[in-house]
Amino acid sequence: MKKILNLTVIITIITAGLLLSGCDKENVSSSDSIKYGTSFGMCAGYCNNEVTVKQSGVQLIRKKNGGPETKTCQKSLTEEQWKQIIDKIDFEKFSKLNAVYGCPDCADGGAEWIEIQRGQTKHKVTFEYHGEPEALKGYIADLRQQMASFEDCK
Structure with a gap:
């Protein structure tokens, strides 16, 4: 009886491990991305900013209101940094x-937005500047920090 109980415990542990590993974030591919942006319509200068975070790196694009002028800056991202960012996001909840x-x-209070692409599925949420929905509070600070890290791209 003890051997059957031990075998049952072992099978339960293995099954639970397999199920939990399947619950890890959906397989993240190199084409997945997180975009975050801010915009101010009644503003002179580079008032539209967009950060794209991918496994391969981070890019900031700054666009001038009323003109085609843009500035683009890039930086690399370590695998660990990418993992820290992507692991905070529950795409299923975000997409709802x-x-x-x-x-x-x-x-002219400004706007912020987040767009997440996972595979072929994309979802975008736009909100008042610094008025993010509660569901975004867990990772909006990281995205704002990514944008602020481009201080030399002015």
């Missing part, structure tokens, strides 16, 4: 969020 929250950039 509304497309718009509040009144982004009304009365």
Whole structure:
């Protein structure tokens, strides 16, 4: 009886391990990305900023209002940095969020947005500047920090 009990425990542990490993974030491919941006409609200068975070690195694109002028800066990203960013995001929950929250950039209050692509599926959420939905609070600070890390790209 003791051998059967031990075998049952071992099988349970192995099964649980396999199930939990399957619950890890969906397989993340090199084409997956997280984009984060800010914009201010009634602004002069580089008022539209977009950061793209991929496994291969981070890119900032700054666009000038009223003109085609852009600035682009890039930096590398370690595998560990990518993992820290992507592991915080529950794509299933993110994809269920509304497309718009509040009144982004009304009365030139500014807008922020996050777009996540996982495989062929893409979802974008736009919200009032610094008025992110509660569900984004876990990782919006990281994305803002990624943008701020490009201080030399002004």
